[in-house]
Amino acid sequence: MRLLLVEDDAMLGAAVQTGLQQEGYAVDWARDGAAAQAALRKERFDLVVLDLGLPAISGIDVLRYARSIGMTAPVLILTARDAVADRVAGLDAGGDDYLTKPFDLEELAARLRALLRRASGRSDNVIQYGDLVLNPVAWTVHLAGEPVDLSSKEFSLLHLLLQNMGKVLTRERMEKGLYGWQSDIDSNTIEVHVHHLRRKLRREYIVTVRGVGYMIPLQVPQPTP
Numbered sequence: 001m002r003l004l005l006v007e008d009d010a011m012l013g014a015a016v017q018t019g020l021q022q023e024g025y026a027v028d029w030a031r032d033g034a035a036a037q038a039a040l041r042k043e044r045f046d047l048v049v050l051d052l053g054l055p056a057i058s059g060i061d062v063l064r065y066a067r068s069i070g071m072t073a074p075v076l077i078l079t080a081r082d083a084v085a086d087r088v089a090g091l092d093a094g095g096d097d098y099l100t101k102p103f104d105l106e107e108l109a110a111r112l113r114a115l116l117r118r119a120s121g122r123s124d125n126v127i128q129y130g131d132l133v134l135n136p137v138a139w140t141v142h143l144a145g146e147p148v149d150l151s152s153k154e155f156s157l158l159h160l161l162l163q164n165m166g167k168v169l170t171r172e173r174m175e176k177g178l179y180g181w182q183s184d185i186d187s188n189t190i191e192v193h194v195h196h197l198r199r200k201l202r203r204e205y206i207v208t209v210r211g212v213g214y215m216i217p218l219q220v221p222q223p224t225p
């Protein structure tokens with residue numbers, strides 16, 4: 001999942017970025033409101049963690065801007081403001097959840113999982129597709145009841161595909177979802193990850209849409225003889 005972190009505090013931002021990267025997110029960090037608006041205008045994100053107390057352009061203004069341009073990704077407001085009026089203003093401006101500083105990274109990660117779960121219309125964190133079961137909390141994958149050993153990037157790519165079941169994801173979309181603004185990746189990186197996933201899972205679960213990208217179809221395919 002690709003996440004935009006908007007936080008002007010250098011120490012806190014670095015800690016949150018590292019912590020969420022360890023949770024498997026591709027975290028892009030904007031340090032002020034102007035940079036956040038530019039990123040939201042040009043890029044696509046699955047989640048946004050937004051501090052309200054930004055210099056120049058406030059977090060509330062960033063949030064209103066994001067919703068005004070049609071951004072539908074869930075937004076978790078992360079701020080030192082704990083007054084009821086501030087929480088109400090943030091939620092009314094388009095926020096989906098609220099976490100007050102200081103906070104625990106485990107709670108932040110749990111709230112983000114809940115936002116993703118609600119956004120995809122699921123009642124459970126666990127995603128099941130045929131005999132494939134992915135648990136994003138335990139970071140486990142099972143196929144026909146047997147554990148599957150995946151690298152962190154393979155797991156993240158499978159999670160991204162399952163979250164977008166029935167939708168074709170371009171290679172660029174998948175690269176951004178796994179690596180964010182990181183640019184030093186090989187041109188065939190996604191193809192390599194997909195090849196490994198097909199070898200470890202069921203080849204027919206990941207469909208190639210030629211000239212576009214990859215998808216996991218809504219209807220579970222029959223096993224290939």
